[in-house]
Amino acid sequence: MGETRGSTTTTSRGADQTVVIEARGLVKRYGSLTAVDHVDLAVEPGTFFGVLGPNGAGKTTLLELIEGLRQPDAGEARILGEPTWPRDTGLLPRIGVQQQASSFFERLTAKEQLEVFADLYGVDHRRVSELLEMSGLTDKSKTKTEDLSGGQKQRLSIACALINDPEVVFLDEPTAALDPQARRNLWDVLRGINDRGATVVLTTHHMDEAEVLCDRIAIMDHGQILTVDSPAALVRDLGAATRINLRAGAIQVEEARGIRGVEGVSQEDGTLSLTTHDPTHALTELARRDALDGLQVTGANLEDVFLNLTGREYRA
Numbered sequence: 001m002g003e004t005r006g007s008t009t010t011t012s013r014g015a016d017q018t019v020v021i022e023a024r025g026l027v028k029r030y031g032s033l034t035a036v037d038h039v040d041l042a043v044e045p046g047t048f049f050g051v052l053g054p055n056g057a058g059k060t061t062l063l064e065l066i067e068g069l070r071q072p073d074a075g076e077a078r079i080l081g082e083p084t085w086p087r088d089t090g091l092l093p094r095i096g097v098q099q100q101a102s103s104f105f106e107r108l109t110a111k112e113q114l115e116v117f118a119d120l121y122g123v124d125h126r127r128v129s130e131l132l133e134m135s136g137l138t139d140k141s142k143t144k145t146e147d148l149s150g151g152q153k154q155r156l157s158i159a160c161a162l163i164n165d166p167e168v169v170f171l172d173e174p175t176a177a178l179d180p181q182a183r184r185n186l187w188d189v190l191r192g193i194n195d196r197g198a199t200v201v202l203t204t205h206h207m208d209e210a211e212v213l214c215d216r217i218a219i220m221d222h223g224q225i226l227t228v229d230s231p232a233a234l235v236r237d238l239g240a241a242t243r244i245n246l247r248a249g250a251i252q253v254e255e256a257r258g259i260r261g262v263e264g265v266s267q268e269d270g271t272l273s274l275t276t277h278d279p280t281h282a283l284t285e286l287a288r289r290d291a292l293d294g295l296q297v298t299g300a301n302l303e304d305v306f307l308n309l310t311g312r313e314y315r316a
């Protein structure tokens, strides 16, 4: 976990063939509320793309506009170069949209669900066993969907979206309402989809999920995309200080204050805490003084990015 993900994007933006999903000036209004407010987006092939924002930010509406499930009031979305509104049935075999878990056919087993989807798409039933395996449901293949746990249902609904081996997969809050262990299991499944080459667009209100899974994150609030970048770049561009924690007494407070580049020193609850924009120098100095007892180094995170962009604390 926490490894650097691949596909750093260096391709030129102008060339349309390098873009799998494109949105220009998308707007959706519900009465006086603008749920999606002039959104532009470009997603390159193979990207694991996250739309991150608090509840009500407009993530689901944006996804539905891009998928062609809702008509925009203005603007246009394209997937694989094709406009998604008016709805283009030719596009459907090439994309996967995660169904809500409640939309399973009643009384069917997990395997039968997938077989029905396979038949709808004219896909060989061998794909069903592959997907059961991939989503960790092989031993649940004979279980009726209503008897699956929340996490198993989520994984089955994702497997259904993958039946046609889509080039582009849309997942709307796929880990909502799961316990931490089930979320982590699902993260592995989602990584697997992307590793096999599909472009994945995922919405989430979990910062940690976006940070762990996504190559690029669009931060959304009040219908607008505030910024798009890799998680590392979003945090780096904040230019926030690094915090170095040591066991209290590892170094005298006054001595710590004297290290060049150290901006703040505080000591409480047995921890001495230094902040600096030059952690390399501070750590080198601390090491030279053999003062690294209890060392912990923490930087800014996406919560700081959100605070910086909106002026308020992130509350999902």
Ligand SMILES: Nc1ncnc2c1ncn2[C@@H]1O[C@H](COP(=O)(O)OP(=O)(O)O)[C@@H](O)[C@H]1O
Residues within 6 Å of the ligand: 030, 033, 035, 053, 054, 055, 056, 057, 058, 059, 060, 061, 062
């Ligand atoms: N069908 C609808 N009719 C009226 N308002 C809606 C409808 N769908 C969503 N909204 C409103 O639009 C805003 C964005 O909703 P949504 O796209 O569901 O956000 P998110 O998925 O980020 O939680 C919210 O304020 C929501 O209440």
Ligand SMILES: [Mg+2]
Residues within 6 Å of the ligand: 059, 060, 061, 172, 173
């Ligand atoms: Mg939503």
